[in-house]
Amino acid sequence: MSQDIYVLIEHNQGQVAEISYVMLAAGRQLAGIHGSQLFAMLLGYQAQGLSLDIAADKLLYIDHPALKEFAQDAYLLTLTEIIKSRQPRVVLFGNTTIGSDIAGAVSIALGLDLASSCRYFTSDGKFVSQICGGKIMAEGNLSSGTTLLTMVPGGYKPEEGQSEHPPVIENFSPPVLDNLRIKNIKFIQPESFDIDISKESILISVGRGIQTRDNLELAENLANSLGGVVCASRPVIDQGWLPTTRLVGKSGKHVKPKVYIALGISGAPEHVEAITGSETIIAINTDPKAPIFDIATYGTETDLFDLIDVLVEKVEAAKAS
Ligand SMILES: Cc1cc2nc3c(=O)[nH]c(=O)nc-3n(C[C@H](O)[C@H](O)[C@H](O)COP(=O)(O)OP(=O)(O)OC[C@H]3O[C@@H](n4cnc5c(N)ncnc54)[C@H](O)[C@@H]3O)c2cc1C
Numbered sequence: 001m002s003q004d005i006y007v008l009i010e011h012n013q014g015q016v017a018e019i020s021y022v023m024l025a026a027g028r029q030l031a032g033i034h035g036s037q038l039f040a041m042l043l044g045y046q047a048q049g050l051s052l053d054i055a056a057d058k059l060l061y062i063d064h065p066a067l068k069e070f071a072q073d074a075y076l077l078t079l080t081e082i083i084k085s086r087q088p089r090v091v092l093f094g095n096t097t098i099g100s101d102i103a104g105a106v107s108i109a110l111g112l113d114l115a116s117s118c119r120y121f122t123s124d125g126k127f128v129s130q131i132c133g134g135k136i137m138a139e140g141n142l143s144s145g146t147t148l149l150t151m152v153p154g155g156y157k158p159e160e161g162q163s164e165h166p167p168v169i170e171n172f173s174p175p176v177l178d179n180l181r182i183k184n185i186k187f188i189q190p191e192s193f194d195i196d197i198s199k200e201s202i203l204i205s206v207g208r209g210i211q212t213r214d215n216l217e218l219a220e221n222l223a224n225s226l227g228g229v230v231c232a233s234r235p236v237i238d239q240g241w242l243p244t245t246r247l248v249g250k251s252g253k254h255v256k257p258k259v260y261i262a263l264g265i266s267g268a269p270e271h272v273e274a275i276t277g278s279e280t281i282i283a284i285n286t287d288p289k290a291p292i293f294d295i296a297t298y299g300t301e302t303d304l305f306d307l308i309d310v311l312v313e314k315v316e317a318a319k320a321s
Contacts, residue, residue, distance in 0.1 A: 003036035006088040010098050016050050019094035023151050024055050024161030026121060027092055033125040034089055043067040043078055055163035064174040070098045071182045076105045081175045083110060088146055095150035103150050113143040120155030135269045153254060154276045194245040195229060201258045202228030205248055208235040209264015209304055216241055218308045219263060225315045233265050249274045263304045267292025
């Protein structure tokens with residue numbers, strides 16, 4: 001078995017998914033620990049251009065029309081071939097729809113150990129995974145054979161996995177990809193009728209503590225004043241007070257704004273896992289024991305209804321001066 005670290009680059013519609021860069025940053029750390037090389041695996045069709053900013057020692061490129069978009073059986077045949085011939089120490093996949101789908105299949109096909117939801121690696125190469133929706137962090141040793149891991153965001157900055165120097169490309173011949181059971185027929189773009197909260201730099205997030213739909217206006221006022229956007233936890237979305245595009249959390253969007261203001265949000269694991277990439281988290285919650293305070297940069301146990309108007313006034317006064 002080699003000591004090299006392999007990362008599966010996820011891409012869709014000509015865009016490399018951000019989790020790929022997070023994995024490259026993690027893979028770089030692991031390769032340093034093992035004194036080995038970091039390989040990125042790019043499966044695609046006429047897609048070499050996607051490799052330009054990939055921070056890996058080498059890019060293993062596999063070109064085939066059947067790999068143009070993700071399809072489990074074509075990916076499975078290709079990845080099992082690579083892993084059997086290269087015997088990497090670790091293979092990293094995104095803990096995403098694609099990554100979880102293919103990592104499980106590879107694990108079964110090759111009888112390799114798979115650990116999921118890895119957030120980061122310790123300095124001596126143990127993996128740390130979040131379990132129970134992030135309530136517990138579990139540390140584990142790599143198994144003796146090739147270890148497969150799926151990774152969640154939050155442990156590494158995507159920029160750490162990017163480079164101005166493209167990696168050396170090594171072509172890998174695809175296996176025979178005939179008689180596949182799955183063929184992609186058509187890509188249906190999801191309707192985009194709203195802003196993308198994952199790209200916003202100031203988010204005012206409202207939780208059940210906002211109490212009524214009418215009270216959302218308070219959050220809107222604060223958002224307008226700060227140049228931000230309103231988003232929400234699940235109870236607010238479930239009430240239909242905001243569209244699902246504004247949901248922050250496990251079942252919604254992961255966000256990484258400069259400032260995340262949580263108004264009346266308790267900090268359940270399903271919510272918190274999606275906001276840890278924020279630069280600054282400000283929690284406003286009347287319950288001093290609310291878990292949101294455990295991850296907040298700043299917090300106040302003030303009633304949000306006493307605070308918002310004052311905050312808006314202060315922001316406007318600061319802007320005027
Ligand atoms: C499979 C699964 C997926 C899920 N996915 C998501 C998800 O994607 N996103 C998500 O958010 N949740 C998700 N949840 C739900 C999650 O477990 C929590 O139930 C939810 O996040 C709680 O939302 P909340 O904090 O707004 O409400 P609560 O937990 O009810 O908290 C409300 C908070 O407001 C505070 N408060 C009340 N009044 C005031 C006031 N006047 N001023 C200041 N503070 C006040 C209270 O002290 C309390 O802490 C998921 C759950 C499951 C099981």
